[in-house]
Amino acid sequence: MTENKITIVITSYKSDKTILSCLESIDQKYKVIIIENSSNHEFKKKFEKQFANVECIVAEENLGYANGNNLALSKVKTPFALILNPDAILEKETIKNFFATADKLKTFAIIGPAIQENNNENKNKFLIEVESVKGFAMFLKMDEFKSIGFFDTNFFIYLEEIDLCKRLIKDNKKIFVDPSIIVKHQGGSSHDEKYNFQMELSRNWHWMWSTFYFNKKHYGYLFSLLKIQKKLFSSLFKMIYYKILCNKKKSLVYFQRTSGIINSILGRQSWYRPNTK
Numbered sequence: 458m459t460e461n462k463i464t465i466v467i468t469s470y471k472s473d474k475t476i477l478s479c480l481e482s483i484d485q486k487y488k489v490i491i492i493e494n495s496s497n498h499e500f501k502k503k504f505e506k507q508f509a510n511v512e513c514i515v516a517e518e519n520l521g522y523a524n525g526n527n528l529a530l531s532k533v534k535t536p537f538a539l540i541l542n543p544d545a546i547l548e549k550e551t552i553k554n555f556f557a558t559a560d561k562l563k564t565f566a567i568i569g570p571a572i573q574e575n576n577n578e579n580k581n582k583f584l585i586e587v588e589s590v591k592g593f594a595m596f597l598k599m600d601e602f603k604s605i606g607f608f609d610t611n612f613f614i615y616l617e618e619i620d621l622c623k624r625l626i627k628d629n630k631k632i633f634v635d636p637s638i639i640v641k642h643q644g645g646s647s648h649d650e651k652y653n654f655q656m657e658l659s660r661n662w663h664w665m666w667s668t669f670y671f672n673k674k675h676y677g678y679l680f681s682l683l684k685i686q687k688k689l690f691s692s693l694f695k696m697i698y699y700k701i702l703c704n705k706k707k708s709l710v711y712f713q714r715t716s717g718i719i720n721s722i723l724g725r726q727s728w729y730r731p732n733t734k
Contacts, residue, residue, distance in 0.1 A: 459556050460486040463537040468525030470494040471652050471733055472543040475643075476504070482547040485510045490532055492516055492525040495733070519730050522592070523608035523617040530607050533599060542593040546641040554638045555596045558584065566601035566630035567622070570594050570638040584635045588626060592618035594640040601630050609674075613727040614660070615667040623675060652733045654706065658713045659731035665692070665717030666727045673721075682722065689718045 465483060469476055469491055476491075483489060491513040493500045501513040512532075520528065526540055539555065541547075551570070558568055561584075569590030595618065605624045608617045622632055665688065672681035696711035717729070 459552060460484075460488075462535050462556070463487060463539060463552065464533045464535045465489045465539045465541060466492075466526060466529040466533065467541050467543055468492045468494065468520075468522055468529065469500075469543045470519060473497075473500060473503075476543040478546055479541060479543050480504065480508050480511065483510070484552070487552065488512070488535075490514065490529045492520065492529050494519045494521070494525055521610075521613035521727075523612045523614075524610045527607045527610060530597075530599075536599055538597045538599060540592070540595040540597065541640075542642065544643040545593050548639045548641070551638060551640055554635070558633070558635045558638065559596070559598070562631075562633060564631060565633055566598055566625045567632045568596040568638070569632070569634045570596075570640040571634075571636040572642075584633060584637075587632055587634050589619045589622035590632060590634060591642075593642045601625070604628055611670060611727065612667055613729075614663045616671040617667075620671055620674065652731065655731040655733050658709060659729060661710050662713040662717035662729040663727060665714050666721040666729075669718055669721035670727075685718055685722070689715065692718065 465487055467476065467479065467489065470493070480489065485508060487510060489508070489511045491504065491511060493513055493515045496515060496517050498515050501515050504511050505513055514528065514532075516525065516528070530538060530540075537556075537559070539552070555568060555570075559565070562568070567590055569587070572591060602625075605628050607621065609620050609624075612620065625632060665685075668688070669681050669685045672684050692711045692714040696708055696715055699708040699711060713729075720728070
């Protein structure tokens with residue numbers, strides 16, 4: 458009985474509308490833990506009332522993807538967990554197929570599904586060993602994480618799943634993708650539309666912060682500095698260019714990119730949070 462073997466984990470932020478389709482695609486025999494990062498207790502009441510299988514933990518601050526998922530995973534008592542983004546949608550046989558692949562493999566840390574960005578199906582149907590998987594849907598064998606832990610909480614968003622995969626491989630763990638397992642993923646639509654611009658500012662800041670931090674962590678400070686310098690000068694130039702043109706929105710976007718890089722170079726934490734109040 459697979460319902461006693463798996464817990465589904467979702468980290469959410471301002472996703473009231475988006476997450477509904479995700480939850481509706483999950484058979485209610487499976488337990489779901491949601492970490493809601495927006496301090497919205499009405500969110501908890503709404504979805505726990507609508508879905509008997511859902512437990513929602515409301516964070517009183519925006520923990521981000523890494524910290525939010527770690528909190529949820531610390532509550533998991535089952536031998537397997539499935540991390541989902543709020544804009545991911547399962548097919549009827551998705552979980553059954555994850556378990557079928559797990560039974561074939563025996564030894565693995567993560568199984569990823571077909572990449573279904575914008576519902577474009579991957580036609581390759583062969584199970585393959587890979588170096589990393591995308592974070593929108595990750596099937597975890599919990600015992601395999603005892604030696605390294607889960608996500609590095611220095612990341613707020615971006616590259617935390619790639620970092621996790623690198624650490625797993627370094628620890629001689631195995632990661633697979635099975636393209637026959639389908640999880641549909643819209644990509645970039647985990648939050649409600651009215652927050653689009655604020656989330657765009659946040660994404661740009663954190664993508665740059667995480668890019669420098671990831672490369673510094675795995676390849677050294679000098680390598681990361683050399684890798685990021687083109688992005689830094691490009692962001693500075695475009696920020697000034699759009700400011701001269703009085704294009705406030707684009708100027709702000711490139712200001713965020715510049716700020717994210719500089720904060721990471723200076724060794725500061727990933728402190729920026731979107732203004733969604």
